[in-house]
C-alpha cells in the first residue's frame with residue numbers, strides 16, 4: 001500500500017463546485033491522508049515541522065487546486081517556500097524526499113483547445129506547471145502527469161464533473177493500492193478521466 005497525502009488548496013471553498021466535490025470524494029476514501037491547507041493555515045502560519053513530518057510519512061504527495069492566474073493558489077507557494085528547506089528537500093544532505101512522487105490534480109476554466117500554442121492561452125497547461133515540475137526534480141521526486149479538468153465552470157452542467165470525480169476516486173484508490181501505473185503516467189503530458197482505465201490496474 002502506498003502512503004498518499006492529498007493537499008487540497010482552494011481559498012474559496014464555499015464558492016467551489018468542482019474541487020469541493022473532488023475533495024469530498026477523496027475524504028471518503030479509507031487509507032489516504034487528506035487535508036485542507038487553507039482551513040489549516042488561514043493566516044499562512046505554516047507549521048514547518050508538522051509539514052515536513054507529513055512528507056516523511058508519505059510516498060505520494062498530491063496537490064489538488066484550481067488554476068488561479070496561471071498558477072496554484074498562493075498558499076501552496078508559501079508552503080513550498082517554507083517547507084522544502086535546504087538540507088531537507090534539496091542541497092547538501094537534502095535527501096528526505098528522494099524517490100517519492102509528486103502529483104497534481106487541477107481544474108481550469110479554459111478548455112483544452114485554449115491551452116495550446118495556437119490557442120487562446122498561448123501555451124499548453126504543462127507550461128504553467130513547470131515551476132512545480134522543476135521543484136519536484138530539484139527535490140529528487142518523480143513528477144507524475146497532472147489529472148486535469150478543463151472547462152471546469154461548465155463541467156457541473158454538461159455532465160463531465162460527476163465523471164471526473166468518479167475517475168478521481170478510482171485514481172486515488174489505485175495509488176493507495178499500488179495499482180496506478182506511474183511509469184506510464186510519467187510519460188504523459190496530462191491525464192484526463194478517459195485515460196484512467198489505461199493507467200489503473202485491476
Ligand SMILES: Cc1cc2nc3c(=O)[nH]c(=O)nc-3n(C[C@H](O)[C@H](O)[C@H](O)COP(=O)(O)O)c2cc1C
Nearest residue numbers: 016017018019066067068069070107108109110152
Ligand atoms: C482569481 C481567479 C483566477 C483564475 N485564473 C484562471 C487561470 O489563470 N486560468 C484558468 O483556466 N482559469 C482561471 N480561473 C478559473 C478557475 O480555475 C475556476 O474557477 C476553477 O477551476 C473552478 O473550480 P472550482 O469550482 O473548484 O472553484 C480563475 C479563477 C479565479 C477566481
